[in-house]
Amino acid sequence: MLALTFSTGIVDAIGFLALDRVFTGNMTGNVVILGMAMTGATDLPVVGPLVALLMFFLGAMLAGRRLRGSPDGWSPATTVIFATVAICLALEGLAFLVFGATVFPYKTEAAAAVLGFVMGAQAAAARKVKVADVTTVVVTSTLTALAAESRFGAGTDQPWVRRVLAVTLILLGALAGAALLTVGLWVAFALSTAVTTAVLILGHRRMKTEDTADG
Template identity: 55%
Template sequence: MLDRMRRNPSNAHLSLMLVLTFSTGIIDAVGYLGLDRVFTGNMTGNVVILGMALAGDTDLPVVGPLIALVGFMGGAAAGGRALRGAAAAWTARHTVLFGAVGVAIALAAVPASLLDTEHVALQYAITATLGIAMGCQAAAARHVAVKDVTTVVVTSTITGLASDSTLGSGGGQPWKRRAGAIGLIGAGALTGALLLEVHIGAGMALSALLTLGVAWLGHITHPGRLDRLAYDQV
């Protein structure tokens, strides 16, 4: 399998980004169901929740989604700065960023597993950590640039799948990757919801393992020599 991934880095990157899409579904299920209706990966959901909450008398959260939004933007900014000037392929910096995301999610899982997450301050701390991590992941995935797979949202993917279908323009499309991204984020959300029945930290632990696995596989299968040269020249 590793040899096939090395020979075809484009397919390898697609597979790895699809795994992260599944992982995002898990994290968003944990956030929405376990952290008082907060999305830490899908910022569109947070913006909509904040807009409705501002109407008043909606019983919708404001602070949690706002923390997630600010954290996500901070993580994305940090990821973008770290990748400034990097080659448009998997580099050592991508490995570090995805590894850091996995570690951050794992660190968030520890207090979630050991402490009472009914405490609002702990919920906000976990929300901030996950928001930063998912923003960094989104920036790194954007730089890897696998078409139609952002790892954090699928609205544009759904649009492309429908628009380019035989009922739409009928122009042909990479429907397998689009359908895969849509299905996997939903499957991740289902998995995250089911793992909440075990413990709130269980979904985060699985997401952390998946993300660290992606970082490791990406590192050992990317065309290392060219990437290291590009990295060293920056």
């Protein structure tokens, strides 16, 4: 899940820097952008963030439907969802590699829609896996808990290493995504696809190993 948090940083860098200031993982950002854009006094986009927001909701809803009845933790349904995320990222990266120079109507909005959908599905699956403080798409609550429960806050025991890693990895993911965009949009997609695929393979193998041990 920490690896997927890194991948989300890449995807959000793609959305914000290459898809006209659209957040495809961090929906709070889109809601704020929409609020400001609705004043009509800014040059902020409306269609892209709105499409990403709606598709994120749809992705999370359909993933929740697929996960219905599945046990908490990694399950076959989780594997299907993360495989779908990896495939969609790969196909979108391939599309930009092949057709990136071709201008066609609503290319940005279509790309944001796909990314919003898969990030919603990923977030729903991450909730089912249930790694505390690691939603893979946002770190606001993680950062709040890290500060509030620190030695200078409530002074309670906390999994601070995991929380620090979650915040750091989404930062590094955004850094990597921004850097790779200078090489090519498809390269950023390729790295996010590779990370998601690695998580998919390792998670599925672990599930199989645990099933065999239980059997």
